[in-house]
Amino acid sequence: xxxxxxxxxxxxxNHQVRMDVIGNNIAxxxxxxxxxxxxxxxxxxxxxxxxxxxPPGDQGGINPIQIGLGMQxxxxxxxxxxxxxxxxxxxxxxxxxxxxxxxxxxxxxxxYTRSGNFQVDALGQLVSPTNGFVVxxxxxxxxxxxxxxxxIRLPFGQKVSARPTSEATLAGNLxxxxxxxxxxxxxxVDRALPSNERAWTETQIAVYDSQGTKHxxxxxxxxxxxxxxxxxxxxMTSATRQSFETGADPTTTPVVLGAPPAGYxxxxxxxxxxxxxxxxxxxPAAWSFSGGPPPQIDFTAAMPPDAxxxxxxxxxxxxxxxxxxxxxxxxxxxxxxxxxxxAAIDFAVPGANPVQVELKLNGGVNGLTQFAxxxxxxxxxxxxxxxxxxxxxxxxxxxxxxxGFFTNGTTSPLGKIVLADFNNPAGxxxxxxxxxxxxxxxxxxxLGFALEGSQSQLTSGALEMSNVDxxxxxxxMIVAQRGFQANGKVVSxxxxxxxxxxxxxx
Numbered sequence: 001x002x003x004x005x006x007x008x009x010x011x012x013x014n015h016q017v018r019m020d021v022i023g024n025n026i027a028x029x030x031x032x033x034x035x036x037x038x039x040x041x042x043x044x045x046x047x048x049x050x051x052x053x054x055p056p057g058d059q060g061g062i063n064p065i066q067i068g069l070g071m072q073x074x075x076x077x078x079x080x081x082x083x084x085x086x087x088x089x090x091x092x093x094x095x096x097x098x099x100x101x102x103x104x105x106x107x108x109x110x111x112y113t114r115s116g117n118f119q120v121d122a123l124g125q126l127v128s129p130t131n132g133f134v135v136x137x138x139x140x141x142x143x144x145x146x147x148x149x150x151x152i153r154l155p156f157g158q159k160v161s162a163r164p165t166s167e168a169t170l171a172g173n174l175x176x177x178x179x180x181x182x183x184x185x186x187x188x189v190d191r192a193l194p195s196n197e198r199a200w201t202e203t204q205i206a207v208y209d210s211q212g213t214k215h216x217x218x219x220x221x222x223x224x225x226x227x228x229x230x231x232x233x234x235x236m237t238s239a240t241r242q243s244f245e246t247g248a249d250p251t252t253t254p255v256v257l258g259a260p261p262a263g264y265x266x267x268x269x270x271x272x273x274x275x276x277x278x279x280x281x282x283x284p285a286a287w288s289f290s291g292g293p294p295p296q297i298d299f300t301a302a303m304p305p306d307a308x309x310x311x312x313x314x315x316x317x318x319x320x321x322x323x324x325x326x327x328x329x330x331x332x333x334x335x336x337x338x339x340x341x342x343a344a345i346d347f348a349v350p351g352a353n354p355v356q357v358e359l360k361l362n363g364g365v366n367g368l369t370q371f372a373x374x375x376x377x378x379x380x381x382x383x384x385x386x387x388x389x390x391x392x393x394x395x396x397x398x399x400x401x402x403x404g405f406f407t408n409g410t411t412s413p414l415g416k417i418v419l420a421d422f423n424n425p426a427g428x429x430x431x432x433x434x435x436x437x438x439x440x441x442x443x444x445x446x447l448g449f450a451l452e453g454s455q456s457q458l459t460s461g462a463l464e465m466s467n468v469d470x471x472x473x474x475x476x477m478i479v480a481q482r483g484f485q486a487n488g489k490v491v492s493x494x495x496x497x498x499x500x501x502x503x504x505x506x
Contacts, residue, residue: 010070011487098456162212165385
């Protein structure tokens, strides 16, 4: 009698545990990356009333006679099935596709989580918002991946130094149907003639010095009488400029030019003098030049009173160099340039290293061509220099690589998020806040990167949803309820039988 009573009580107690797990699953149906639980039961102890006997020679054997003493909790499993991925659009949200977990730390203690709704704190650390634990990974220093797992820290305000331009490439098309240039191209009057309007073109290339200062270099191209395209680097486009206000008689006040850096000089042909009145004094016929020291200009032509004269000068290396700064483009009958040309842009910059750029004028379809068109379109295709910049934004790819975007348009790797894999992730201990810890049966964490040491991959701007199946939970709830009711009937029936036994004395 008492055996049935206690068996029913064990059923009531353990079905209540199952309801507790079901209730927890339903409560966390919208919890980020929550993993549902599942209860399994096992039979309890059995009382042996009569043992089994071996078959004698003339009859069969007898099975044991046992009475069960109820049931027990067999296991409460964590179901680590993949949850659905929900797009959020927030760059710091990360979803794992696979069996891995993120690694976060509090001091020297490591925790693991599937919840990737991370945030950046005041120190630039990537943290879990529920408890402030810091996401772990490896950091880059000047583009080099550093050893050791450490806190992921995004260095907002970090500067990236300027890179001087060392190579530039020109590409595009020179109009095959352009007219022939008439006169001297280096004469501004001839360049301004209406008949020469389509006979020449000019493109501007931006290059950078060692301090990140931008300099504009012009390449001028014109159609010659031989029906070829001539080109030259305009020596004045990368000039160091100095403004000078004239007095009442500008012809008596020389313009003193700044001394060039060591190893450079100011050449007369690389000096230009202009006035806002429209007068142009580009040739030594309008002024006389003294190479110094200090270099200066003496005007030999009348200038308007109180005119503002802008003096531009270009500093050239004193040593002879094999630099090519002019030449002729040669095209085959199909309009493809037959030879590759390399020009050298070399000029001094006060306070910075000299600018030395290798300008590539390449042939082929992807280089300079000569096809018939309405206009020439030769432009700078690319150059490898840039100015200094600071970290502005970042993104995270499927490999966990954090890439920084700087204000100068460059990118640089900042860090790489590490993932942890376990032989038995269902053996991890839940510690709250969507966090897990290692247990004796989970195995040790095996650290790696997404799609490298780990087979998982990350999705940025998304979160993993709970893997709770409401239909399954409601079905399990009905089964648990009926099981609880049935065991309640066992208890009440056993109680009635005990009550009847107690009334026999009467």
